[in-house]
Each structure stands twice: as structure tokens, then as C-alpha cells.
Amino acid sequence: MPTERDVALYRTMARIRAFENAAEEASRGSVAAFGASLSRSNVRGPLHLSTGQEAVPAGVCIHLEKTDFLTSTHRGHGHTLAKGASMERMMCELFGRASGTNRGKGGSMHIADFSVGMLGANGVVADGMPIAVGAAHAVKIRGEKRIVACFFGDGAINRGPFLEALNWAAVHRLRVLFVCEDNRWSATTPTDAMTAGEGALARARAIGVPGEAVDGNDVFAVDGAAGELLAKIRKGDGPQFLHAITYRFKGHVSVDAAAYRDKREVARALENDPLKIAEGRLASATVKRILEEAQAEVARAVAAAEAAPWPAPGEAYEDVQDAGSGRWR
């Protein structure tokens, strides 16, 4: 018998999938890159989809309270939704509208919802890691019990902030769960081809951050592994590391057809769809209902975003800085 938790995990994944599909649809021609040409689209600029990676945010974030913190990456819609942000306000943000989570100032790459502890996606690979560590350091200084979930990709382990942030978290025994959401691709380059040694988890262990690897397409496995690691963090064992191995269904950005990938590799990955895996535990009627609800929710979000007001041009000068915000001269 599927439990309420199984259903909740699946619902989160279904909502992320529906959001990503709708965002992809709204981003056709969003940016001139990867051979695609620019056309008028509701979602502009580079849109990094997490389609296929839904089990990682779903399985981790089911353990988090609203007051816990989360930092994310340029591929951050799933983390933001799973942390509890409103789908409608997120879609408004992607559409650049005033009612967006960031009032239209961030878009997909900087999406954030501080009201649910989501401290921001990030346009620079690995840059969320020091920020997560700082938030966790603040938690320590104030004697709070919050957890910080720090999501990053496999490409991030080759940047300096990966080493710095893990070392800092270990030295100060901070309450951080580092989650390497390993989709095997660094933009258009296979990460394995650019990564020496034993990979993410071995590097973490060498720095003094223990952890485990998990099938990142099995939401129940992610849930279980994240639960164990978070229990250790809550017990005071210091930061922990979850290496969740998954696969990026889409290209680097939505207009990237990713034709550089081996077709068999992609076919195998599509067979290994995290939603399909989870559906094995659920009644088909439940699956149908959840997918329909997610579809309906995202349709409402898109309709709301299309109807939402644009920011006034003067908003460009707000929230720059109190002393010396610029203007045309």
C-alpha cells in the first residue's frame, strides 16, 4: 500500500515536471544560442530545465521545514517548488512580471523565495555553496536549529568554492546538507571527461565531509538517504554530503537540442524516468489524478502569468542601493 509520503513525493515530482514542461513550451526561441534563433517568447533568456532530475529536490525537501534554508543553482525550479514556493509566482517571475517572486528582476536563473527559506538560485556555478555555508554559520551563531540544504551540480565540484565551502563547513561543524545533483553533463561536456580522481563523494570525504551516494532517480531512495544524513546533521555530526546520480533529460538550456549526446544513452535515461519509477508504487488512479492536478495547476499559473502586469520601468532603479542608486543623466 502506498503511504501518504509516497504520494507526497510523487506529487512534488509531478508538479516540477509540469512546471518544467510548461516553461519549456513558453521559452521557444528564448535565446539565440545552440543554433536556435531568437523569437518572441514569454520566457526570455537562458532557461535551464531540471526535467528528469525531479527525484532529488523532492526526496530532499520533504525533510525540510519552511524555516530551513536552501540554496540552488541555475537549474533551480525544482528546488524552489519543492521548498514550497508558489508555482504561480514562479511562473510570473519566468514571464518577467511584477507579481513574480523577484518582481521580475531575477528570472529563472535567480529565482528566490525568502518567505519559504529559498535563498536564491544562482547564475554562477558553485557560487551558492559559500552562501549556504554563510547561512549555516549564521544559524550556528544564533543557536538556531535550522538546516541548510545546498544544491549544486556535478560541474561545481571542479570549481574552487566547492573545496572552500566544504572545508569551511567541516571546520565550523555547520548544519549543511550538501547535495550534488549529478546529471552527468557540464553544459555540453560530459563531466566524467573533465573530472579526475574518484569524483564528488571521494572529494567530499577527503575534505572531511562524510556522506553517501544514491540513485537520484529513485525518489524513495533519495528520501531515505537524505533522512539518514539529516539525522546525523541534527545530532551534531557536522555537514553531510549526498551524491545523487541522475540525468538531464533536456539540453543545457531549453533551446539546446543536445544532439551531441549518444542516442542510446538518452534512450536508457528516458527509460529510467524518476516519475515512472515512483509510479511503480502507486495506484494508477492516484497517478492519473496527481498528473491531472499538476497539469491544471500549471495551466492556471501560465494563465495568471500571461495576465500579470509588467514591472513599471522605474522599478529598474529600486533595490539597487540606498546610497547612490543610478539614473540617466
Added chain:
Amino acid sequence: VALTTYAAASCAALRRELARDPNVVVVGEDVGRGGVFQQYKGLQQEFGAARVIDTPISEATIVGAAVGMALAGLRPVVEMRVVDFALCAIDEIVNQAAKARYMFGGQGRVPMVARLPTGLWSGSAAQHSQSLEAWFAHIPGLVVVAPATPQDNYSLLNAALECGDPVIYMEHKELWGLEGEVTEEKGELGRARVLREGRDATLVTWSRTVHAALEAAQKAPMSVEVIDLRTLWPWDRETVLSSARKTRNLLVVHEAVQVGGFGAEIAATVAEETGAKVKRLGAPRVPVGYSTPLEDEARVTAERILLALEKL
């Protein structure tokens, strides 16, 4: 009113704020021992290692963590030792600290004061002697402060701590031992100080070259008004423009390399707005050499300022 040094004045300002607000923390290398310039002397003993935090040599994460602390509600003071090392954290300063408030639509703010000691420092050569204030003044979201006196290092550090947005706070490494009287005078970001009134020429400068400029002005054959800009962003346009309208001649002086320096921004603005004659004096576009004769070639001195004034 007390006689104190430039370093001790900043330490006193920080001590006051640490005592006033438990959310203020200090983050950086060697701050527990007082910092290499003793500008944190005694603070860890007084406020504890949990708030005056010694860190690894991880500049990117010192600033990145400060951003995270700030977004979580703290008010971090960041130590970078010298501005040259802050280049290891330029991404975190420019892409994270300066942008967070704006790109998150005002959901979070980064009330961080990053101390980036600047300038020549007795034979410290090419990687410990730079003046890079123009880099930071170029970036929307940052406030840039460069105090020249103990009083300003007290008052402006207090103002920076109260600012609420990221401040690049640039103390000059040859001024740490400078003594002066310090009162509780309130500092104001974006307010220059006219140090000397004059009729024939306006000399605008900041940081160490303020002192060279005063010396030059005293020796100059004409009547020179000397303005210490104190804050580069925002800068005090009104004070500078009204002085230039009066004297019709502007010389802007800085220790930074002249090419692309912040003096160009001031000179251009004065020329556009007042039609006054403008001239710049900054270091030649060469790295700072180690050997004294080489270092001196990059040093803006009272003599060089006098020559520039004569050419106005």
C-alpha cells in the same frame, strides 16, 4: 576628543557596533590576533571567537559566506587583508554581494562591510600595493569609501556599518599609524570635506594623496581649494561642481593608475557640467616595483601634484 591612530580609530568604531548589535560579526583571516594591521586588536578577546571569526585562506568563501550570513540576517564585516587578495573574491563581491538585493527583488539585503586595505605599502611590490577603487565604483550596488584621517576612519566606518548595503571600505596601508583627534562626529556617506578653501584651482583627491595634496596646496603659487572626496560612490557632486564653478580649474589626483581611474569620471563630469578646465594626475600604467626607486616611480607625491597644478 582623543588622540588616536587611523588603525585604532577603525577598531573603536567596530567595537562600538559589536557592542551595540549582536548581529554584527567579523569574518576573515587572522582577525583573532587583531589582524595584520591591528585594526581588530582585542576584539576577539572582548566579543569571542564565535563573533570575531578566524577563517581559512578562502577569500571567495569569506565573501560568499558573508553574503549568506547577511541573507540570513547578520551584518558581517569582512577582512580581505589587502585589496589585491579581494580579487580572489571578485566574483562574490560583484556577482553576489552587489546583486543580491536587486536580483531577488528586495527579498534580501547584504549589509556587509568589506575592508579592502589599499595602496602602496613600503616595498610590497606588484601584488600588495594596488589601488583598485575604480573597479568597485563601477559596480551598481556597491558603496565605496576611502577615508584619509583617523576621524574619518572612525566616523565613516560607523556610517558604513549602518549603511545596509555592501560597502567596499578601503583603508590606506600607509596611514595605519597616522595620529589625529577623533570625536563622536557622525559620518555621512557621499559627503566630501573641503579641507582648504581656495580661489584659483580645485584639487579633488581621497585616501593617502589627501595629505600630499594639502602639502602641495600650501606650496603652490596659486590659491588652491582641496577637497577630500572620502566616498567614491556615491560621490559628492554638489561640493565638487560648486567648487569647480568658482575656481574654473580642476585637478583630480589619485594614487591609482591614471588610465581608467575614478579621476576620469570626476574630470569628465566637471567638464560636462561646468566647462571648467580639467586635469588628472594618477600613477603611470605600470605595476608597482619592489625596489624603492621603482616604487617611487608609482608614487603620487606633493612635488608631482605641484607640477600638475602649474600645468593647469
